[in-house]
Amino acid sequence: MFDFLSGYMEWIRAVHIIFVIFWMAAMLYMPRLFVYHYNAKPGGELDETLKIQEAKLLRIIMNPAMIVAFITGLTLVYVRHGEFGETWWLPIKLGLVFILMGYHGYLSKTRKLFAIGERPRTERFYRLANEVPAILTVFIVILAVIEPF
Numbered sequence: 001m002f003d004f005l006s007g008y009m010e011w012i013r014a015v016h017i018i019f020v021i022f023w024m025a026a027m028l029y030m031p032r033l034f035v036y037h038y039n040a041k042p043g044g045e046l047d048e049t050l051k052i053q054e055a056k057l058l059r060i061i062m063n064p065a066m067i068v069a070f071i072t073g074l075t076l077v078y079v080r081h082g083e084f085g086e087t088w089w090l091p092i093k094l095g096l097v098f099i100l101m102g103y104h105g106y107l108s109k110t111r112k113l114f115a116i117g118e119r120p121r122t123e124r125f126y127r128l129a130n131e132v133p134a135i136l137t138v139f140i141v142i143l144a145v146i147e148p149f
Ligand code: HEM
Pocket: 013, 016, 017, 020, 024, 069, 070, 071, 072, 073, 074, 076, 077, 080, 090, 094, 097, 100, 136, 137, 140, 141, 144, 145, 146
């Protein structure tokens, strides 16, 4: 039914990579905002500014980018489905991607807590949490480009 898609393979892969970059950029930036927000006095000017920035980052970039990365990724799976045979790079990649989606959900939940004036965890925790998408991206991109096994 969707065989015409194979003619747009390179475009779909390009859009996939573009929106993966937007998604990762937002997931690297959100914990950084939490680091600043942690020390902001609830109800103060900085608190209000960061609430707006975090909400916009999630709704305008992080959520839409994840959805487009997912749809283009699944389209790539569909178009190339005959080629994966015994390969393991894609199942392992998708396993790491689901960890990223769990992390996305965690950031979204944490944003809601900051928006109601709570200050969950510690400043140091968000500095470390910042590394999670970076480390996962290294492994995911190597799997996707090299297709090692
Ligand atoms: C959301 C679920 C995802 C699915 C279902 C998915 C699926 C795929 C598939 C099937 C390909 C192979 C396309 C090809 O080479 O023909 C691909 C390419 C790629 N994916 Fe994903 N992907 C997803 C998320 C991600 C994420 C989160 C990253 C990075 C953090 C990523 C990075 C890449 C890269 C860099 C390529 C290009 C590889 C190349 O051109 O050789 N993908 N993806």
